[in-house]
Amino acid sequence: MNQSILVVGAGFSGAVIARELANNGHQVTICDARSNVGGNCHTERDKQSGVMVHRYGPHIFHTTDTEIWEYVSQFTTMKPYRHSVRTTVQSSVYSLPINLQTINQFFGKTFNSDEARAFLADQCEDFQAPQNFEQAALASIGRPLYEAFFRGYTIKQWGCDPTEIPAQVFARLPVRFNYDDRYFDHRLVGIPADGYTALIQNILDHPQIDLQLNTTCTAQDISDYDHCFWTGTIDSYFNFIHGRLGYRTLSFEMARKAGDWQGCAVMNYGDISAPYTRVTEHKHLAPWEDHNETVISIETSKACGPTDTPYYPTRKLSERDQLKSYVDMAKAAPNVTFAGRLGTYRYLNMDTCIRAAIDIVAAYCSAVTSGSPSPNFATDPL
Known part of the structure; x- marks a missing residue:
């Protein structure tokens, strides 16, 4: 029927x-x-530079579900993509997610995997059943890494103290004891060749x-x-x-620059003193393209008011x-x-x-x- x-x-x-x-x-x-x-996945080409811009923040398609990868591939060409994120904290640049390089650089060590695990275990605080984001972080990576990489960023991103956020949110953040700096370790990671809006138009x-x-x-x-x-x-x-209900909304300050601005697609800013959360350089989200100019967007999070567009709960x-x-x-x-x-x-x-x-x-x-x-x-x- x-x-x-x-x-x-x-x-x-x-x-x-x-x-x-x-x-x-x-x-x-x-x-x-x-x-x-396309909703918040909307992409469009910047008319001056030709760069494909992720208008509402970077979106990387990653999955272990082969059927879903094949489903979207009916409607677009999915270009393989390796997402690598950097973060600026305490006047230094580190690799995210936290991995062996991050740990050694931050603590000034040359640990191997087992040594790093043992070192962080001594840093961790004893929460058998973490009830919030902060407790989950302290139980997993200890206070020094939490304070440097997550506390300030989380307050800016979510607009509240990390003790008010569910522990499951921290569980989404990987911690690795090798030098793998891929943000997503899923087998299938990519971005539509013609952008997400074209993909959804085809759907x-x-x-x-x-x-x-x-x-x-x-x-x-x-x-x-x-x-x-x-x-x-x-x-x-x-x-x-x-x-x-509580939602967060985002604002973006867009700018065109010459050449290569920051050398990566996404640079987080973890210090609470930096008013924004991250800067996206969009041409790095399409490394198969070549552009002389570049487009950046400076992203700031705030509470979603009645007239704002909600991004995430x-x-x-x-x-x-x-x-x-x-x-x-x-x-x-x-x-x-x-x-x-x-x-x-x-x-x-x-x-x-x-x-x-x-x-x-x-x-x-x-x-x-x-x-x-x-x-x-x-x-x-x-």
Whole structure:
């Protein structure tokens, strides 16, 4: 039974949901408040330099899921890419993630792997079950590395003390005891040759998909459709009845420079005294291209206000009860499925968003065929 479906949000999650629904014979309208598809993955060429700019910060596609890599490769040429990050702290430049080079340089040592492990073990503090970001860091790498590389950066990025952030956030940050300075050690790492926006435009190129940009949708707009997939913020769907959940937004100061500005794609600034979190030099995100000029963006994080664009959820420990209230409402809401980073209030990588989108459409189509209830979430926020 073919249905008329509304998808709100034309980022990765919304685009893949729309495509999979269309492939299954449904008529899909997808809307986005912005003038372009791609959400925060939006890329565009700088007209003067020709550099492909990641307009809302650098996005690197990395996964261990071969099927997801093959899925996106249907719609673009994925160029292999090795992401290497540097950080400026205490007037020195170090390699991230923390690895054997970082440890030896910071402490002025020449440790081998086992010696470095033993040394850091002596630095670590005893938290058997870390309850927050700071405790997780202190239990893993000790206070000197935490204070230098993570405390100031985390305060700037999240706008709160690290003791307010869940321990799981630190668990996403690798620590290596070899000289591997790849930020992602997944087997499949790349960037679309023509940028993410072109990739998502190709995903949405289907006769049963009606794309409507510069279009804002609310919960009231779904009544004309059999079902809605909502990838906007979960609290906005319910008109903030339980208050606004915490999100961070970003601002970017763009500038053109001559030649090579910083010698790497991303330079973090860990010191609390530096007002920005990182600087991206975009041409290094496409090393297969050659440009005489370069484009940099200086990135600053702040709390997301009512008129700002949300980038990622804070998921503070203090927000758990508030989030549960919204999740309970979402599970009871008819004819709507919440998906994506904003719709499920989770920090999700691109490959995870795509996998969840494919799986939720499969579950929805099965439910339609069998007459069973449709799923409410692509990924349960709790």
